[in-house]
Amino acid sequence: MYYSSRTRVRPYMKMADLIDGNPYLLLMLQHFDIDFRVSDLTVLQLCNRYDLSEHLFVSIANLYTGAITKGEQRFTRNDLLHVIGFLKRSHNYYRFDKYPQISSYIRQLQENHPEKELKLLEKFFNEYFTEVREHLDYEDEIAFPYFITLLGTEQQNNPQEVYSSREYSDHHTDIELKLKDLKNLLLKYVKINDDLNLRRKLFMSLYELEFDLYIHSLIEETILIPSGVDIEREQHA
Amino acid sequence: MHKSTLHIAVLESSKIIFEGIQAVLYQSDLDCRIYRLETLDELPELLESKPTDILIVNPVQFVNREKDFRKMRKNFPSLTVAGIDLGMMHKSSITTDITFTLYDSAEHIIHMLSKLNEKSQSIPGEKEGEENLTKRELEVLTGLVNGMLNKEIADSLNISIHTVVRHRKNIAMKTGIRSQSGLTIYAISKKIISIEDIEI
Structure with a gap:
């Protein structure tokens, strides 16, 4: 360390x-x-x-x-089920708490400042939010059920060929990337006059989100995926 | 040249070697902070959380991990790497920028490290606040935000696709903006294109 x-x-x-x-x-x-x-x-x-x-x-x-x-x-199967619960609940935090909060700040900002740039920024954010939701849905509907099946006690005779733990790990980087873009645009480029309270709240939300997303992917990459790969290996052995 | 604190990470599993390197660094004129890592897996998190200038590493750590390490270097282009030559791998490998041995004098090691640091600071476009794009990069950016494909940009500027891709990489590095829609907002803020050109 x-x-x-x-x-x-x-x-x-x-x-x-x-x-x-x-x-x-x-x-x-x-x-x-x-x-x-x-x-x-x-x-x-x-x-x-x-x-x-x-x-x-x-x-x-x-x-x-x-x-x-x-x-x-190593983590037990029970641990991993808890991890999946943890990740699912953080998805709901993104979906129903953090992103809507950021979205409302951006909306307010756009209403306070008539510049077209802010309209574009809002559009940028809305498109980004849609992508995020799609990604979260994908994890909830495809990735997590896959892991849960994998963790099941009965041996799967026919593990879904369409999917594997490694594939899962390829899937998420874009989310953090666009968030960085948004932060950089607000910190370095887009000119907005005053409105510091609102803008600070927006920044703090973005940083909170960024931090939690970072931990989220660390959990996926250091706990869930390696354990999933181990289990797949055992099952194929 | 302004001098600031150097952040140095030492990736070495032997405590004795680590403490020796630490002592050499702390006793020198270098103003530095030192972090210890025991395995390569700890490196990305350190790089994410602390701006690390130099990694001093025992190349044994790279055995079978060259690909991972190269990926890490790509993500953190400002990191420079000094390998500890233990006599086992005599060729300075492509994964390190310099190497020194445990028998080199302290002065020599410090000299090499400070030279390495100067070199990394002179990489263009790495310095903060220098997002000025070249004329060509501006042309590529304009094509990009107008929705042109790499091939179309290449044809219109009479350059290869490969060159377009290189310009795009530089634009992303200099501006800190990677997505196309983000770059559009950048280009408007910087008045590179007019907002009237963009459909909202």
Whole structure:
């Protein structure tokens, strides 16, 4: 690992203290479907209460705090089902919370400033949002069911030839790319007068989204896909 | 030339070698911060989170991983790479920019690293705030935002498709904008094209 000032999450730590140190962990709790009132519970106690393995919880929490963990220990099938639940709930966060919020800021901005550039920016965002929704639908309807079947206890005699874990990993990069474009356009190029409150809120939302998307793809790439590939290998062996 | 803190990552699994390199760097005049990595897999995350200038690496780490590493370098073109020559692989491989051995003097190693850093800073278009496009790049950009295909742009400017692709890469690098629709907004903001030309 590299040296960083952030604390590494460990099972004996109190969840409330960890949230104090890094409020983004709230987002993680939400994606795990864990209530925010964590009382005085340690990470381990919290995991027990929600029937989660602390290995999985700590691994993902450390992605959020930026402390890189090395995955020697493998994830169980049950862990991976939790991962899929986690990813699905984060999809809903994108779909119903973050993107609509950004969309409403951009709409407001466009209404406050009649320049045509902002109309184009809104169009850019709307097209982008449509692409994102398509991608999320694809994962929810094709990729995740595939993984769930793969994780099923019965051996699949006829694993769907149309799809595999590696194919899944090729699928997502565009989403982060266009988000960067949007940020760069607003930071460097598109001239908007004043309206700093609104523009700051927009930026903060974009950064929050970017951060969560980054973690999202890390989870897919470092946990879900490698485990999926392992299982496929076992089944074909 | 302005001097700023150098961010150096050391990818070396031996603690003894790592600490030795760290000591040599910290005792020199170089103003640097050092990060330690134990495996190649940790590199992308470091690069994402910290602006790393130089990677000092034991080439053993690349065995069977050359492709991954080349991909990482492509994503982070400003990163320069110094290999530690352990006598096992004597040819300076294409994956590293310089190599030094554990028996080189501290002065020599520091000298090589500072030269490496100067070189990386002189790469055109890498400096911040320099998104000025060349005349050709502007022409390619204009074609692009007008919805022309690479082949059409190539034909109209009398250049090869390969060259068009290279210009496009440079445009993306200089502006930080990669999508076509994003570049359209860029071109309007910069008054490269008129907004009247674009259908909304």
